[in-house]
Amino acid sequence: MRIVAGKHRSRILKTRPGQDTRPTLDKVKESIFSSIGPYFNGGDALDLFAGSGAIGLECISRGVDTCLFVDASFEAMKIIKENIASLKEETCCTCLKMDYKRALQECVSNQKTFSFIYIDPPYGKIAYDEILNFIDKHHLLTKEGYIICEGLKEDEFLDHYHSFKQKKETIYGITKICIYKGNEENQ
Numbered sequence: 001m002r003i004v005a006g007k008h009r010s011r012i013l014k015t016r017p018g019q020d021t022r023p024t025l026d027k028v029k030e031s032i033f034s035s036i037g038p039y040f041n042g043g044d045a046l047d048l049f050a051g052s053g054a055i056g057l058e059c060i061s062r063g064v065d066t067c068l069f070v071d072a073s074f075e076a077m078k079i080i081k082e083n084i085a086s087l088k089e090e091t092c093c094t095c096l097k098m099d100y101k102r103a104l105q106e107c108v109s110n111q112k113t114f115s116f117i118y119i120d121p122p123y124g125k126i127a128y129d130e131i132l133n134f135i136d137k138h139h140l141l142t143k144e145g146y147i148i149c150e151g152l153k154e155d156e157f158l159d160h161y162h163s164f165k166q167k168k169e170t171i172y173g174i175t176k177i178c179i180y181k182g183n184e185e186n187q
Contacts, residue, residue, distance in 0.1 A: 043115030
């Protein structure tokens with residue numbers, strides 16, 4: 001697995017061995033970032049269910065100022081920290097080893113907002129609607145921000161969640177990517 005573009009282009013990242021995590025394929029990452037704009041001019045990212053941290057580090061490489069990495073797994077957090085250190089990006093990366101509900105609540109308590117949120121839970125185990133509604137209710141997405149959900153191709157996603165709406169839905173093999181954009185008119 002590698003960084004696709006930006007200042008860390010082609011850098012190799014570690015991933016957890018075994019079947020517990022599914023690294024997002026390079027072609028899927030490239031498609032996602034092509035859809036939302038290949039580079040960022042600052043902003044903050046949230047990599048929820050971060051796994052190896054590859055998506056958040058891709059955001060950093062493409063110009064995001066900071067990234068919050070969340071994963072409940074000790075092994076995943078160890079790999080994320082190793083990947084951050086290998087890129088020498090410790091100053092702009094924060095890691096939270098906790099479940100997603102507690103992490104999202106901490107974001108609310110700390111009044112954090114994000115211009116990019118990536119949600120890639122274990123397939124079939126987490127309710128996207130609950131997470132998306134929480135993000136919407138607590139205004140965790142900036143007006144111009146994006147939420148990307150990665151799930152199984154059978155997963156159902158609504159066309160909109162109050163203040164943000166679906167921009168694109170694409171299937172890659174067994175994977176579905178759904179991109180939501182902040183709706184400036186409703187915020």
